[in-house]
Amino acid sequence: MSGAVTPPAETSAEVPETSADAPAEKSWPLWEVFVRGKRGLSHVHAGSLHAPDAALALRNARDVYTRRQEGVSLWVVRADDITASSPDEKDSFFDPAADKIYRHPTFYDVPDDVEYL
Amino acid sequence: MYGNDVIDPNVPLNAAETAAYDEATAHVEQRAAGEASGDGFDALIAADQRIEPRDAMPDKYRETLIRQIAQHAHSEIIGMQPEGNWITRAPSLRRKAILIAKVQDEAGHGLYLYSAAETLGIDRAELLDRLHDGKQKYSSIFNYPTLTWADNGAIGWLVDGAAIMNQVPLCRCSYGPYARAMIRVCKEESFHQRQGFEILWTLMRGTEAQQAMAQDAANRWWWPALAMFGPPDTGDAAVKGGHTEQSMAWGIKRFANDDLRQKFVDMMVPQADKLGIVLPDPDLRWNADRGHYDFGEIDWDEFWRVLRGDGPCNAERIEHRRRAHDEGAWVREAATAYAAKQASPRRESAA
Numbered sequence: 001m002s003g004a005v006t007p008p009a010e011t012s013a014e015v016p017e018t019s020a021d022a023p024a025e026k027s028w029p030l031w032e033v034f035v036r037g038k039r040g041l042s043h044v045h046a047g048s049l050h051a052p053d054a055a056l057a058l059r060n061a062r063d064v065y066t067r068r069q070e071g072v073s074l075w076v077v078r079a080d081d082i083t084a085s086s087p088d089e090k091d092s093f094f095d096p097a098a099d100k101i102y103r104h105p106t107f108y109d110v111p112d113d114v115e116y117l
Numbered sequence: 118m119y120g121n122d123v124i125d126p127n128v129p130l131n132a133a134e135t136a137a138y139d140e141a142t143a144h145v146e147q148r149a150a151g152e153a154s155g156d157g158f159d160a161l162i163a164a165d166q167r168i169e170p171r172d173a174m175p176d177k178y179r180e181t182l183i184r185q186i187a188q189h190a191h192s193e194i195i196g197m198q199p200e201g202n203w204i205t206r207a208p209s210l211r212r213k214a215i216l217i218a219k220v221q222d223e224a225g226h227g228l229y230l231y232s233a234a235e236t237l238g239i240d241r242a243e244l245l246d247r248l249h250d251g252k253q254k255y256s257s258i259f260n261y262p263t264l265t266w267a268d269n270g271a272i273g274w275l276v277d278g279a280a281i282m283n284q285v286p287l288c289r290c291s292y293g294p295y296a297r298a299m300i301r302v303c304k305e306e307s308f309h310q311r312q313g314f315e316i317l318w319t320l321m322r323g324t325e326a327q328q329a330m331a332q333d334a335a336n337r338w339w340w341p342a343l344a345m346f347g348p349p350d351t352g353d354a355a356v357k358g359g360h361t362e363q364s365m366a367w368g369i370k371r372f373a374n375d376d377l378r379q380k381f382v383d384m385m386v387p388q389a390d391k392l393g394i395v396l397p398d399p400d401l402r403w404n405a406d407r408g409h410y411d412f413g414e415i416d417w418d419e420f421w422r423v424l425r426g427d428g429p430c431n432a433e434r435i436e437h438r439r440r441a442h443d444e445g446a447w448v449r450e451a452a453t454a455y456a457a458k459q460a461s462p463r464r465e466s467a468a
Contacts, residue, residue: 028452052453064229
């Protein structure tokens with residue numbers, strides 16, 4: 001799992017041992033759910049759920065995350081398919097943005113009495 | 118259910134209706150805007166910032182959260198049983214529809230919480246195993262039976278009321294996914310408490326037998342509801358070895374058990390008066406010096422006994438939960454097999 005939201009499970013690679021006669025039940029994959037609250041807004045991450053496939057993930061997401069008309073559109077994405085930046089590299093990864101302050105309008109010296117600037 | 122006019126909409130019925138909930142959600146915004154002095158765990162906690170799943174965190178913090186969130190999730194899904202027991206016998210179609218929606222909400226709350234727990238690196242299946250094997254607990258309140266229809270009212274009013282009081286501060290918990298799940302849960306719990314109050318309100322204006330039924334339900338649920346806040350954790354009566362102090366330092370817990378319990382009593386007494394229900398505590402009286410209601414001694418022996426497995430319904434609840442899980446196995450297997458088949462259509466057609 002790449003784990004944008006959910007880190008790798010401790011036991012995700014190993015099937016936990018149970019009694020010899022019954023093979024352990026395979027867990028359904030994890031899906032991240034994104035909800036568009038209303039027209040004009042972006043989809044926003046709402047949470048996650050387990051489902052065997054995309055169609056059921058979508059139906060489960062409707063039942064779990066939009067029981068009270070919280071959304072007009074839903075996305076479900078396999079958690080495994082999300083590539084996330086690492087919190088450890090946060091500084092070096094996002095740093096270049098900080099030394100280019102001329103990208104911000106406040107960088108520029110202009111006279112106070114100019115309107116609409 | 119918010120459109121119901123039997124209840125004055127301007128009177129806050131529960132903690133989710135008061136400023137506390139708004140403060141907790143506003144806190145999210147305000148905190149997100151704040152700056153921590155560093156990215157380390159301690160710096161983030163000191164700055165009252167959120168910890169997110171992939172941040173470094175002490176093992177104990179992770180363990181504490183897994184235990185607490187799992188117990189909370191287990192409580193939600195076991196909590197479906199006492200009321201689920203009444204779905205077929207609800208007195209009207211309206212009540213039946215409401216009860217189904219409420220029980221479905223409890224399932225949903227369990228799912229939000231299991232998914233929050235999974236962000237800590239544990240599998241839901243593992244947590245369910247621990248519940249089924251009795252290695253993890255759920256709230257002992259659900260080991261009491263629902264004997265009459267009025268119990269559904271008392272559960273909504275008292276048990277969900279106490280739950281909201283406990284949960285509103287958790288909306289500000291330091292662990293992001295837990296706090297976000299709690300914001301959703303609290304919003305939905307508010308309907309649960311109001312529908313419970315409405316059931317009792319209706320019964321208390323009914324026949325003598327209906328009034329007696331409502332009073333009896335309140336008698337049986339009042340003390341277990343007070344015990345839901347957990348053992349004493351302030352003053353001389355504080356139970357040794359509790360988690361309160363560490364959990365507070367980590368921003369998981371925001372208020373002591375005793376403080377929340379007091380707030381709950383103060384909020385419920387006027388509501389009981391309004392209902393015309395007499396709370397079953399001879400020591401319950403207003404204390405003008407403290408500015409709070411005094412109340413009697415909680416039977417902590419009973420609390421521990423029920424928590425350790427010797428309540429009226431412990432065995433039945435777990436047995437039912439196991440059976441539901443086992444009897445659902447073929448559905449899960451079929452869905453898995455179908456998904457596998459759909460995922461490999463090429464191999465199918467080549468065969």
